[in-house]
Amino acid sequence: MSHKRIPKRKAAIAAGSVAALGAAALLLPHANASQDGAADNATPKTLKATDASDLASQLAGMLGDSFAGSYYDSAKQQLVVNVVGGANNNVVVQAKKAGAAVRQVDNSxxxxxxxxxxxxxxxxxxxxxxxxxxxxxxxxxxxxxxxxxxxxxxxxxxxxxxxxxxxxxxxSAGTFKTFASGGDAIFSQAQGGTVRCSLGFNVTASDGSPAFLTAGHCGVAAKQWSDSQNGQPIATVDQATFPGNDFALVKYDDPATQAPSEVNAGNGQTVQITQAADATVGEQVFRMGSTTGLHNGTVTGLDATVNFQSETDPNGVDTVNGLIQTDVCAEAGDSGGSLFTQDGSAVGLTSGGSGDCTSGGETFFQPVTAALQATGATLGGGNGAGGQQAGGDQQAGGDQSATAAPGDQSGTGTQAPGDQSGTGTGAPGDQSGTGTGAPGDQSGTGTGAPGDQSGTGAADGSGLTQSH
Missing domain, CATH: 3.30.300.50 (GMP Synthetase; Chain A, domain 3)
Structure with a gap:
């Protein structure tokens, strides 16, 4: 691949690649909002997760101190709002009329x-x-x-x-660690070897230049990044924050780079990313990573605090706050990768967690909305569609949510998201073609750059790459 100019077909690094998925593997049918009878009977509305998140924000302001959190019941497609015992009955009635299922709880x-x-x-x-x-x-x-x-x-x-x-x-059976490696793989040379991370989402920096978001611990580990192992750098870190938060803004070196706002889902399919959205507990999310490809799961907590063992001080702690907690699996190499929803909302950047995609575990994500606000960037790259502010309306050019729903290939069998059994396809980002190495196999690297969790992470099979 030439590194003088990013290929337009995927803008150097589309936000996440994955091996073949088969039919209907990525996105589920859109849930249709139904409000029949809600006003008259104060029964909970049927909502999409993104609409439930908006309603939750409104009710939080309306309920004030009586509000004790909310979550999305995906089975019923309803927003459940917690109200502390003894709340004004009129407030509860208002919440019900707004379309939420209300339950009384003890803890404010x-x-x-x-x-x-x-x-x-x-x-x-x-x-x-x-x-x-x-x-x-x-x-x-x-x-x-x-x-x-x-x-x-x-x-x-x-x-x-x-x-x-x-x-x-x-x-937890595993060990909390950062997962530097993610969507399409990105690489950087650091002391002792090559660091691998993942691109999260293409964005436009505040000065109008094309850029992308990835994990902050990746941006702290190395300054310049390439889209191929041992390749020439194509992007340079502009801002990086870790610990505290975990995000980095990396600008493409070529100002003419075309970086579309999409996630590459394999098989020539892409998911258009149209907006940034806050996560809602209970909603289904998808994660793309260069080591493990596509996996889905559920948001289990918000504003999470994670205490990683410091990678520079044996007696220190790298604490990251404000994270999204999920049960989506991830492994070494997935850091920085995309967390998104079926309707094309950018939600998070892979930070770290415990476990793997065999036994499961907890994975934590930096909220995209916070990263955009802190960096001044907007979603969308130099593809002529313009940028997209966090939480705002869709990009200019119209609603693309119905564009080529990944997996819609009638006549073929349907695989569950991330299920690659029987395909014989190596994990995306595997440079050797041999698959994932044994946990902790970092032979010949001698790496000590941030993100090296020797003995805990899975090598990428190359014997050279330090995965995060």
Whole structure:
């Protein structure tokens, strides 16, 4: 591939590639909003997840202190709003008339946030995370496999001190780590070897130049990035934040680069990204990554705090706040990759987590809306369609949500999202064609750049690449 100019067919790096998926594998049919009877009977409306998110924001303002979180019931396609006991009945009636299912709960948002602050003060331990779970009306605290002995006792006693019914503590079989590698693979040379990450979404920087978003820990690890291993750099980090947050804005070196606002879904199919949206607990999301391809799952928590073991200080902690927690799997090499919805909304950038795509686990994502706001970038690249502000209307050029729904190939069998069984296709981003190496196999690299979790991550099979 020439690195003097980005090929127009995919603008250097479309936001995420994946091996062959088969028919109807990526997007599900759009849910149709139905409001029949809602006004008269105050029954919950049937909503798409994005509409439910908008309604939740409105109700949060209307309910004030009575609001205790909300989540999307995907089975019923309804928004469920928590209201603390003793709330004004008129407020509850208003919420129901607005179309939400309302349930009474014990813990207020203020109480749950106070509990999270106590955890931050007393239990910021590497390998821990916590997020408010509106489905249980508790703080969900998770400890990975490294939290043992005195660390576990400290965490457990802190959770118990919060009081009965305030928090839930669970163990994760894996280890919390950053997943540097993602959509289409991007590469950079760093001390000891090659760092691999993933592109999240193409954007337009505030100065009008073409750029893309990826994970902040990738941007901190290396300054210049290529679209092929050992290739010439094609993009340079403009802004990078990690820890605290986890996003980076990387500008294409060629100002004439065409970078369409889309996710490459394989088989010549793309998903048009038309807007940025905030995640909603309970909604279905899709993740694209250069190591594991396409996988789907559910948002399980918002405003999550994750305490990664510091990669520069053996006794330190790299804490990242404000993340989206999901049960979507990810592995080394997926960092920075795209988290999006079936209707073309950009939601998150892969940060890190525990587990893998065999046993599952928790994965955390930097919200795209926060990254856009912080960097001043807008969704959409130099493809003539203009940019898209976070949470705004669709790009100029009209609604493209019905464009070539990936997987719609009548006459062929349907695979579940991410299911590549029986295809014989290597994982996207695998440079050797041999598949994923044994966990921790980083032979010959001697890498020590940020993101190196030796012994925990899966190598890409090349023997050269450090995956994040």
């Amino acid at each position: 948002t203020a109480e749950l946030k106070s509990a999270a602050q106590t955890l931050k003060t007393k239990a910021t331990i590497p390998g821990t995370s916590w997020a408010i779970d509106p489905r249980t009306n508790k703080v969900l605290v998770t400890a990975d496999s490294t939290v043992t002995g005195a660390k576990w006792n400290r965490l457990e006693s802190t959770v118990q001190s919060l009081g009965s019914g305030m928090a839930t503590l669970k163990k």
